[in-house]
Amino acid sequence: MTSDSVTASIPLSTVDAWWRAANYLSVGQIYLMGDPLLRKPLDREGIKPRLLGHWGTSPALSLVYAHLNRVIVEKGVPTIYVCGPGHGGPAMVANTWLDGTYSELFPDVTPDEAGLRRLVRQFSFPGGIPSHAAPETPGSINEGGELGYSLMHAYGAALDNPGLVVACVIGDGEAETGPLATSWWGNAFLDPRTDGAVLPILNLNGYKIANPTLLARIPEEQLVEFFHGHGYEPILVTGGFDGEDPMRVHERMAAALDEAYDRICRIWTSARDAETLADRTTEKPPVIVLRTPKGWTGPVEVDGAPVENTFHAHQVPLSGVRDDPDHLAQLERWLRSYRPEELFEADGTPTSVLDALRPVGGMRMSASLHTNGGTVAPLDLPEITPHAVPSDREGGADVGATGVFGEWLRHVVAMNPSTFRLFGPDEVASNRLQAVFEETDRAWQLPTLPTDEHLATDGRVIEALSEHLMQGMLEGYLLTGRHGLITSYEAFVHIVDSMFNQHAKWIESASTVRWRKPIPSLTYLLSSHVWRQDHNGFSHQDPGFLGVVVNKSAEVVRVYLPPDANTLLVTMADVFRTENRVNVVVAGKQEQPSWLSLEEARAHVAAGASAWDWAGTAAPLGLPGAEDPDVVIACAGDVPTFEAIAAAQLLRERVPELRVRVVNVTDLMKLQDPDHHPHGLSDEDFDALFTTDRPVIFAFHGYPSLVHQLTYRRTNHANIHVRGFIEKGTTTTPFDMVHLNDLDRYRLALDVLHRVPGLEAKPGMRRLADEWNQARTEARAYAYEHGEDPSWITDRRFER
């Protein structure tokens, strides 16, 4: 399965020299404090006091790097390098320094001995650089921390980059994760006509931290079937075992890469020349399986125990080097085995022999524009005005917010035909964004049937039943400078909690890296949310993602709970213009009133939180008496807003003299104080809205504790009483869901009754409490009898 014809114009001895230099510098970064070129015999003071880093994966990472450089120089195919085993940070740093990029981006790490001294010292050192490939690493779009996302990042990066090869090294440890395991199917979505190619390179070094790996231990014929089964043609490269001369491995690796690139180019050419799908080649995309010893070229044994090609090579093969003269000597032999004197000039610059292997400018993988935010302009956004709906008070009918948004989104797709993508775990239509299918299709390279709907090789929508894969491909797309949106059921977005975490951390770290361009924001549209999963039941009812989100850096995270269709439109048009953010937008798909006209929605979104005077009975802010409402009914989220407005209406009918202010919060972070979040309302503004001493009944979309967490510093916090999801759910009716969680209009009105002094003494109020309890009970009884809510629940045409 390996080709044996190589026509290398760059001698493989040069590739080997690069590889040795990178290996030398990898070991150097793990161990050395000074004297990076070993001018003197190695001594205690030259060794770092704390030995950190991952040696085991580094040699293979550098082997791939050196060989990719050869291919780029020889074939001129733009290529980027996604490093799955990113904990091999020393290798990635070493190669990007050899590329020259590192010194260009970090001018104090010069391409000479002084720079090398900084280079080795800074690695995994306080005040230095992380131990893993990270935003600080040139050419990286994949953090080397939590494993599993390299291949999905690669597939996302390749979308709409038709000339690009995304080489993706995957460790055999990472290959065991669920997200990686399903990423192999990324090939079902990449159109070889309009997209680039992903070249997965699975490095079987055999071991994880302390265990062998599964894929390294299955028989080779099974491994071949594994890849055939996923639609790839594997190219196997095995070598370096039992002291095999690396030059033999270089020959095999060069041949394998030539074969892989030739295959990719044939697939591209065929797809681009073909007039019909049937004319395209059926050749499968290549995957390279590179089987090399863990810690290859490192110590074979330490203290008589095998290290190379065992899991003991995972991190630092030689420990206690400062205090163990034998280990110190072994380290020096190891370092000198790379023959540094051949690899560096007298002043410490890399030997000029390596020049031939260094691609020019942005063709260097470490300097690719793609991996630094790409080259894409801001989104071209359609006007929202034509899509706005008349508000309820303007006589508008009920509409589903996401459906209205979908009509606008359709035009976003149309106006950005190669720089915007929509991703969803088989829920784009379920979340009512199906209008986009008037404009485009779902990407799909597998066979189709006449009964299929909206499938095409070059569709702009990507759907697979994996939140992981969808989020990861979107991340890869964003990290390379393009734009997108992911939609998910609210409960199941928890599946990608950790991916959100890692992406938010990436953005936060990247924004401190001077040369990193900002990237388009990651925006979630969470629909099918907790309150309208009454039919799907308890497992589908979970608003906890918001709590995960607000823990991350305030510079990065934004949370929006637009209460209606126009507010959603304005919000999305805003967030689509942001960079370096994670925007979480929760909006319902069910029909409901549009509370705000477009103009009102614009003002509301700009404010983030405002009093809806028309919904309450208190004097409007700024008018006489405004400072003195009896109670504030606050709300955030579409269903809580509906109940809050209904509660205010009930109170208006029964106690017209009660001064009720209704406040809607659409930008959740307005609640937090401005010291903690840049969107936070000033205390003055917060106090003006929520008062300093009146009861606040807060109807909230998520867990009540989140509102307390955000507002605990506010003057009036002790008077804020929050109703929200309290983990009560089942398969029932929409009203029974709010009833079960004490968020219904009657409960809210009773909360007011119990908290406004003197209200219970008003004529008839005690009777009203009984009436309201009876109404809740009757509503449930009706639902249990008839299977749906009584019409007087859903008819909200109450007088205003």
Added chain:
Amino acid sequence: MTSDSVTASIPLSTVDAWWRAANYLSVGQIYLMGDPLLRKPLDREGIKPRLLGHWGTSPALSLVYAHLNRVIVEKGVPTIYVCGPGHGGPAMVANTWLDGTYSELFPDVTPDEAGLRRLVRQFSFPGGIPSHAAPETPGSINEGGELGYSLMHAYGAALDNPGLVVACVIGDGEAETGPLATSWWGNAFLDPRTDGAVLPILNLNGYKIANPTLLARIPEEQLVEFFHGHGYEPILVTGGFDGEDPMRVHERMAAALDEAYDRICRIWTSARDAETLADRTTEKPPVIVLRTPKGWTGPVEVDGAPVENTFHAHQVPLSGVRDDPDHLAQLERWLRSYRPEELFEADGTPTSVLDALRPVGGMRMSASLHTNGGTVAPLDLPEITPHAVPSDREGGADVGATGVFGEWLRHVVAMNPSTFRLFGPDEVASNRLQAVFEETDRAWQLPTLPTDEHLATDGRVIEALSEHLMQGMLEGYLLTGRHGLITSYEAFVHIVDSMFNQHAKWIESASTVRWRKPIPSLTYLLSSHVWRQDHNGFSHQDPGFLGVVVNKSAEVVRVYLPPDANTLLVTMADVFRTENRVNVVVAGKQEQPSWLSLEEARAHVAAGASAWDWAGTAAPLGLPGAEDPDVVIACAGDVPTFEAIAAAQLLRERVPELRVRVVNVTDLMKLQDPDHHPHGLSDEDFDALFTTDRPVIFAFHGYPSLVHQLTYRRTNHANIHVRGFIEKGTTTTPFDMVHLNDLDRYRLALDVLHRVPGLEAKPGMRRLADEWNQARTEARAYAYEHGEDPSWITDRRFER
């Protein structure tokens, strides 16, 4: 690949009758309100007002059920049914009613017409049962909500159940998820000598909600390679397309199951008879690929558009049946096509023809003891006394808490040789639990090498680099009544946030199901936590899982932050005795002081939070003056505790007259009020510890907001000032981590200085503030220079 010899003593016509009855009842549950046997012509009133449910997957679920019943009756092999497409709830309910189990467990759903009326009405109906397979479903151990976990649950269930076949139906939608994709490798851990078998049955019905599925569209030979690649021998069953007579499919399915069970039994027998590993058969375990039309036997077309065998069959194929007479008529034809008059006796009981297909008692899959908490006794736990370490004040040396726990855990493993398992994502040794390998090994069925360590076919430890797979197998093990522990890096446990959510919801729901036995608790040991990932950097620093956990039902969740080794021992011995809980225990692996003797640790764990009088300067609780400390320094988590004690020591040295009370919280839920959590301290006890009006400086392991979220109702909340992780991290030293996040001893002492009235006026205090700031700065400068913390940071032999 399919066998064609079937020796069925039960006629396949009986299997077909069962299948038709189950299909009839599935449709009935989706549509019918009354008259379940269609005694009268179907009319509007007989139709539910809200049509909910998933028809598409149901026929195949019932086909498998009926055929498994045949195998169980004929072969006598105990079998359970894990239903991946659990949203096919109607099918699972129908089959368990036909089994008789449903009526035994829910006596009002009798095995007659009256019971059938309740059965069809209750489905997805307010006050009824969930629309998905759920804890309420007899024989279920897999919630049909969030997809992806069926096969890992199956593998967990099969462990240590050597006679059991766990049949696991996997939808082709679910098969696209990451967790499912890596679950195929469960076969690498199952020992055919000591464990049962998993029989995966992949149902390719071709479609998800609105898309075709990947596995259904790849060529069949690729599918075969896919399974060979994962180490299975696929048995292909295709049928039911284009109106094919179901009897032909029954023949194929019966043959396939016979072949699969025969193969499983051969593998079992060979492994159990073999004297050495080499003597075992190399036969691969079977997987059945069942390719049938989505919505098979349902409407072929509706309103002229194809439905059967398209995604339109996913949920309710015929809509608006109440108001559309054509649809109503089509529904009636559909229902009557199953010939209910042949399937039910006059009184509505299932026809006696089906009796032959009904296994006896607990052999029914719906009545298996395994799926209802199993038959296992509580864990046999070793004494902890021999493992306790002397406390620091008793002259004990620093120890790593998890290492001490590991020595005890080793004995837990030994004393429960077939009912306790340890699961970890390649981090058991990294988290310092390696003592267990003195007693057992890691389970591993793949080839081994001489350099391997601690691998054996029947090891009690399971490790793969997938948090998903480890958590899912443990869940399956617990749900079938056995015991276990999962260990993970703290940051990466977020990977299974959603699995935790779903499991917690399962427990909460299951505890309301009268006949469900409690199951052993799910216990997490999170080590390598946020404060000691200084070497791995920002991506490894995340304490947010605690916030996810506390959102779930207070009846279920418990969070422990034992500050030292003895406290960890006592905590683990306690939580290993619990049922129906999720216990989250965070403990460090690094060497640190043991603050408490075993006796003190027992008292502290029993209290959950207590004043450590020896660490402070205030009068002990209960003694004169105790009510009047100047300040409370509270702490939770091992590193914050270290800093808090150091801060108290600093203050004692500088301001000996200051009355400082040190409070350690080891049971986090003690902070919440007892209305919100059963562990919550009474307000009286809380106020006694934390005072009602003195400043409380709280050094917390996680995000500070979590403490506010838990304590916002407490009297003294406004005076609680929390320091914790504020998302500041990188690769640095341990002390720099606390410094970066303002959690270090100096910052805590300054917080006291700023909050205790009059303290700044004390002689020398202003100077001390400068000194302390200088100390922090010097510590960082030293670290940046030398790569490690200065010794005066880590030497905590300060006077006490």
